[in-house]
Amino acid sequence: MENTSTADTFFTRRLAQKGQPLIIAGPCSAESEEQVLTVARALKAAGQADMYRAGIWKPRTKPGGFEGRGTAALPWLQAARAETGLPMAIEVATPKHVEDALKHGIDVLWIGARTTVNPFAVQELADALAGTNTPVMVKNPVNPDLALWAGAIERLERAGIRDLAAIHRGFSTFAPSRYRNAPTWAIPIELKTRYPELPLINDPSHIGGKRDLLLPIAQKALDLDYDGLIIETHPDPDHALSDAAQQVTPARLQELLSELKYRYRSSDNVDYRNKAEELRQKMDTADHEILEMLARRMALIQELAEYKKENNVKILQLERWQEIFKTRPEWGNKLNINDKFVGELYKLIHIESIRLQTEILNGRPIDGPGPLGPGL
Numbered sequence: 001m002e003n004t005s006t007a008d009t010f011f012t013r014r015l016a017q018k019g020q021p022l023i024i025a026g027p028c029s030a031e032s033e034e035q036v037l038t039v040a041r042a043l044k045a046a047g048q049a050d051m052y053r054a055g056i057w058k059p060r061t062k063p064g065g066f067e068g069r070g071t072a073a074l075p076w077l078q079a080a081r082a083e084t085g086l087p088m089a090i091e092v093a094t095p096k097h098v099e100d101a102l103k104h105g106i107d108v109l110w111i112g113a114r115t116t117v118n119p120f121a122v123q124e125l126a127d128a129l130a131g132t133n134t135p136v137m138v139k140n141p142v143n144p145d146l147a148l149w150a151g152a153i154e155r156l157e158r159a160g161i162r163d164l165a166a167i168h169r170g171f172s173t174f175a176p177s178r179y180r181n182a183p184t185w186a187i188p189i190e191l192k193t194r195y196p197e198l199p200l201i202n203d204p205s206h207i208g209g210k211r212d213l214l215l216p217i218a219q220k221a222l223d224l225d226y227d228g229l230i231i232e233t234h235p236d237p238d239h240a241l242s243d244a245a246q247q248v249t250p251a252r253l254q255e256l257l258s259e260l261k262y263r264y265r266s267s268d269n270v271d272y273r274n275k276a277e278e279l280r281q282k283m284d285t286a287d288h289e290i291l292e293m294l295a296r297r298m299a300l301i302q303e304l305a306e307y308k309k310e311n312n313v314k315i316l317q318l319e320r321w322q323e324i325f326k327t328r329p330e331w332g333n334k335l336n337i338n339d340k341f342v343g344e345l346y347k348l349i350h351i352e353s354i355r356l357q358t359e360i361l362n363g364r365p366i367d368g369p370g371p372l373g374p375g376l
Contacts, residue, residue, distance in 0.1 A: 009135070009162060009163040009164075010087075010107075010108065010135040010163045011135065011163065011164075011165050011199040011227070012199070014050055015199065015227060015228075018050065020262055021222060021226060021227055021228045021229060021262075022050045022051065022199075022201065022227060022228030022229075023048055023049050023050050023051075023228065023229055023231070023257065024049070024050065024051040024052075024053050024089060024201065024228060024229065024230040024231070025039075025043055025048075025049045025051075025052065025053065025230070025231050025232070025233050025250075025253060026039055026040075026043070026049075026052045026053040026054045026089075026232070026233060027039055027053075027054050027055070027232060027233065027234045027240065027247065028054075028055055028058075028205075028232045028234070028240060028242045028243040028246075028247055029054065029055040029056075029058050029066065029068055029069075029240070029241055029242045029243075030054040030055065030056055030068070030069055030073040030076055030077065031069070031240075031241050032069075032076075033075075033076040033079065035234070035235060036054060036073070036076040036077060036079075036080050037076070037079065037080055037083065038235045039052075039233060039234065039235060039250060040052055040080035040083065040084045040086060041083070041084065042233075042235075042250035042251075043084070043086065043233070043250060043253075044083075044084040044085070044086060046250065046253075046254045048253075048254060048257050049086060050086075050087075050228075051086060051087045051088075051089050051107075051108065052077070052080060052081070052084070052086040052087065052088050052089065053089045053090070053110075053230060053232075054073070054077060054088075054089075054090060055068055055090065055091055055242070056068050056069065056070060056071070056073045056074065056077075056090045056091070056097075056101075057070055057091065057092075057093060057097060058242055059093075059114075060242075065242075066241040066242055071100050074100060074101070074103075074104035074106070075104065077090070077104070077106065078104055078105060081105070081107075087107035087108060088105075088106050088107050088108070089106070089107065089108035089109065089110060089137070090106055090109060090110070091109070091110050091111070091112045092109045092110075092111065092125065093111070093112060093114075093115045093121065093125075094121075094124070094125075095124055095125065095127070095128035098125060098128040098129060099128070102132060102134065107135065108134070108135045108136070108137065109129075109134055109135070109136050109137070110136065110137035110138070110139060110167060111125060111136065111137070111138045111139060111152065112139050113139045113140060113141055113142045113169055114142060116138060116139055116140065116141040116142075116148060116149060116152045117141040117142050117143065117145075117148060119148070119151060119152070119155070122151075122152045122155050122156070123155055125156075126155045126156050126158070126159035126161070127159060129156065129159060129161055130159040130160050130161075131160060132161075133160075133161075133162075133163065134161065134163070135163035135164075135165070136156055136161055136163065136164055136165075137164075137165045137166070137167050137201065138152050138153050138156065138164065138165070138166055138167065139166075139167040139168075139169050139203070140166070140167070140168055140169060140170075140171065140187065140188070141171075142171065142172050143171060143172060144171040144173075144182075144184050144187055146187050146190055146191060149166070149187070149191060150191060150194065150195075153166065153195070153198070164198060164199075165198065165199040165200070165201055165227070165228075166188070166191060166195075166198055166199070166200050166201065167201045167202075167203050167230060168183070168187075168188040168200060168201070168202050168203060168207075168221075168226075169181060169203035169206040169207060170182055170183050170184070170203070170206055170207035171183075171184050171187070178213070179207055179208060179209060179213065180206060180207065180208060180209025180210070180246070181206055181207050181209070182207075183207050183217065183220075185220075185224065188200060188202075189224065192225075199227040199228065200226050200227050200228075201226065201227060201228040201229065201230055202217070202218065202221030202226045202228070202229050202230070203229075203230045203231075204217035204218045204221065204229065204231060205230070205231055205232040205243070205246045205247070206243075206246070208246060209245060209246050210245055210246060211237070211245065211246060211247070211248050211252075214231065214246075214248065214256060215256055215259060215260070218231070218256070218260060219260055219261065222260060222261070222262060222263070223263060225265065231248070231253060231256075232246060232247040232248070233247060233248055233249065233250050233252075233253045234247040234248075234249065235249060235250070236249075237249060294349075297349070298352070298353075298356065301353045301356050301357065302356055302360060304357075305356060305357040305360040305361060306360060308357065308361065309360060309361050315354060315357045315358060315361060316354070321350060324346060324350070325343065325346060325347075325350075328342050328343070328346050329342045329343045329346075
């Protein structure tokens with residue numbers, strides 16, 4: 001993806017004008033003209049929203065539920081835009097959706113998680129959007145796969161779309177979680193690291209799945225320097241036709257936004273700068289010491305692998321691994337280090353240990369999956 005640091009785009013212009021993260025708000029689904037206009041008027045009156053979002057086509061996991069009003073709802077968004085001046089954003093999943101949206105003057109399109117997971121579908125949308133200069137936001141795929149997310153963005157860019165942003169809406173997981181979709185913050189952070197000029201927007205509604213989780217998720221996103229939030233709001237959330245539990249009233253949205261803390265990227269305070277630089281230098285020294293100790297541990301693993309090879313012993317010693325995974329978090333706790341962090345750290349060490357031992361026992365390199373997925 002090209003460096004767009006000097007690009008004059010829909011998103012960069014609004015970010016520059018506002019000087020704060022963008023706020024995109026509106027109902028999960030456009031249910032009626034009255035509902036669409038009621039929310040739009042409330043957002044305009046509050047003066048906090050930069051864009052209006054609404055679902056038009058809403059295919060659900062299982063058929064039979066409310067699947068949106070379709071093309072019939074597009075004139076309602078036209079009316080809301082004419083009255084409030086708010087740019088309108090909707091999700092598209094097919095070239096026909098793109099055609100209908102552009103005919104009705106929709107300002108911004110987004111590609112949903114179920115579509116991002118399919119490169120064929122993304123390419124069809126990219127081809128349909130070629131030459132339109134339409135701003136497009138790309139949600140992360142359902143599964144935690146950074147390559148798919150980046151690939152979708154790059155397909156659009158290759159089609160000539162330069163007005164791009166990414167939406168982090170969380171990832172499906174089989175593990176027990178308090179979230180509807182696990183945030184897995186490492187993946188959007190890595191995306192931002194690779195494409196620092198790409199605006200990154202957080203979707204606390206779909207990550208949390210519950211109203212009471214919106215504030216802490218949104219606050220963490222802002223603390224991680226996200227460029228915006230996309231939040232679902234409905235005049236009567238409990239009776240919404242889709243995703244009722246995660247929507248809030250416009251009044252509650254206004255309260256929530258007022259409760260967020262907007263922090264600076266840095267400070268001109270000389271004492272802060274001096275102290276931060278001093279602490280960072282100490283961190284550099286500590287990091288060097290950590291790597292030296294890791295190198296020492298890996299050398300011991302290699303030495304052990306040579307003995308296993310000589311004595312025809314298998315790589316995985318389950319009892320030993322269970323002992324390590326039990327004791328290291330306990331040791332970390334005694335040092336005031338989060339035990340879950342220590343557990344995850346030793347999982348990575350164990351993966352690298354198996355890779356090294358496999359290479360030594362079999363005489364050839366074996367590439368394993370990285371922490372963010374295959375090949376990453």
